[in-house]
Amino acid sequence: MANYKVHDNPIRDEWVAKLGKVTSVKAATQFIQDFRKAHTTPLRTEHTLDLDYLWIESKIEEKLAVLRGDAFVDEDLLNLCTTGEAAGMVVKHWAQKMEKATDKYSAEKILIQFRQLYKPPVMPVNYFFTADTQMGSRLMELRNTNYYATSLPDLRKERGVKVLHLGVSKAAH
């Protein structure tokens, strides 16, 4: 694992340099979406940045927010995603997707993907948080219905975990 300091480390420097080359809203949007898909949430495809991804992500957010602030007029700041899409339409589209989800695993995937793609500053906060709350409430309902109905072994299978070790429990039951 990483034998370097928490702050001021070579990984962070490397990403700050990469980010320095990003100069437009369009490029920064692509940059943050790619980054979030690869390095954030349980759906991430890589674990190489596990120690630093939150810091790096915050730097990309900062950059995109500044670029967006310069490029957008007030009206757009409140209503437009940095992808160029109308926030209201995007939110409607994802809410419908969530509505159609019938099981917790697909609902969870929808919400995480929504966050990877649209978490601010890609989408204006006024749209994002309302949508996230509504979708999150729906996900909670699906996850918490019959919470104990599935046994742990079956739950592990459904989740797709590889069991590496199971100790013997001294628990009372």
Next chain:
Amino acid sequence: MALSTATKAATDALSVNRAPTTVGPQEVHKWMQSFNWDFKNNRTKYPTKYHMANDTKEQFKIIAKEYARMESVKDERQFGTLLDGMTRLNAGNRVHPRWGETMKVASNFLEVGEYNAIAAAAMLWDSASSAEQKNGYLAQVLDEIRHTHQCGFVNYYFAKHYHDPAGHNDARRSRAIGPLWKGMKRVFADGFISGDAVECSINLQLVGEACFTNPLIVAITEWAAANGDEVTPTVFLSIETDELRHMANGYQTVVSIANDPAAQKYMNSDLNNAFWTQQKYFTPVLGMLFEYGSKFKVEPWVKTWNRWVYEDWGGIWIGRLGKYGVQSPASLRDAKQDAYWAHHDLALLAYAMWPTGFFRLSLPDAEDMAWFEANYPGWYDHYGKIYEEWKALGCEDPASGFIPLQWMIDKGHDIYIDRVSQVPFCPSLAKCSGSLRVHELNGQKHSFSDEWGERMWLTEPERYECQSVFEQYAGRELSDVIVEGHGVRADGKTLIAQPHVRGDKLWTVDDLKRANCKFADPLDKF
């Protein structure tokens, strides 16, 4: 500039519902009852599975002027006593040093809990739709602000008056070093303010306040007084008199959702998770702070726990909520077993990892050992002998270069961190109810130490992404991490943490470096 919707709604309501011209408490209370936050779209901005009823009553009966009067009297008592009487008696220095160290943890951590309780109560204010219920939560916000100040003041007071201020004054700076802060943030921060708003209320009010403030804020005053600390009881009892009303708020949360069909679907699993979340940390940590962080013992932790957690809360309080469909949590049985051994397990690991703290720990002496064995038969053969071996190897002496953590690694007693609670767990030495589980998901390995937490993670993996200190620091040398994480005193070389509470033989960065102890992630073996 245009008024915000909230301000406009409040202004409109005020013009319809004029404030009373006299200030009799009953009249003011009546007015507050009829005061209504009737926003057009009264939908909370926080996610929840539940629907809170519009007509819930408030049990927080003393409000507005009466409330302010009462709290100002309580504040005067506290600050007057501390700044005048106690200071003249040199109370800050009459504390047994073991207990002085315990308060570095207890008050700094409770301050975090109080701070997050401000946000939690505010979130419930936003979520509730009954005006009376909103009043109750809003007053709780004020209380929690007061408590945050009070806890901060305890550490401020000790930093000024106690002979060893390091840790009282700057605990937060060193928060990234050890595992103890992470677990505390799980119960005191995440548990109170993340996820379903009603689930947060269950964590904060139904479990945190109704169950664990009794041992955390009341029992601690007995231990404090027994160990010469007159400061903590003055402050903490002042806090606890407010907590009673917060428990009433938790009761009203349940009442407000009782008629919602959703409540019967979700409430008991939320309660079980909340109870397990809170107990997983508090049961071992409080037991450890009381029994290992004191010279003079009050009563065995298991007895306190059984009386307040098992009988008073699990039986009587939850029993009173039975008519609303609330059941005693199923995890209470495992918790009962943990109340006996889990704090001994944790104390051993905490001592093994002593350099990562922001406080000083000490080995049990002969008198302590006799007390432990008398109250927890079997203690000596399992734990006592290890402490004796560490002492013989010179764990207290900086010249020895011996860190018990190295002993753990050399003997193959790997320490794992439970992903969900962040509480450390050593499967080869633990006597608590847990067992090690290691899973790989999407290329990442995770360890767990009990089935309740494992289920929570399997259900909501994105909620438990906190890295363990072993994952963060694998490969790094201990003193290097401690220097970077601000674990050093103002002289630039002496460690804040120490493996004893004596005045001499303090460990420095160089002593630690000589031990050449390296962080390793036990999950790498799988």
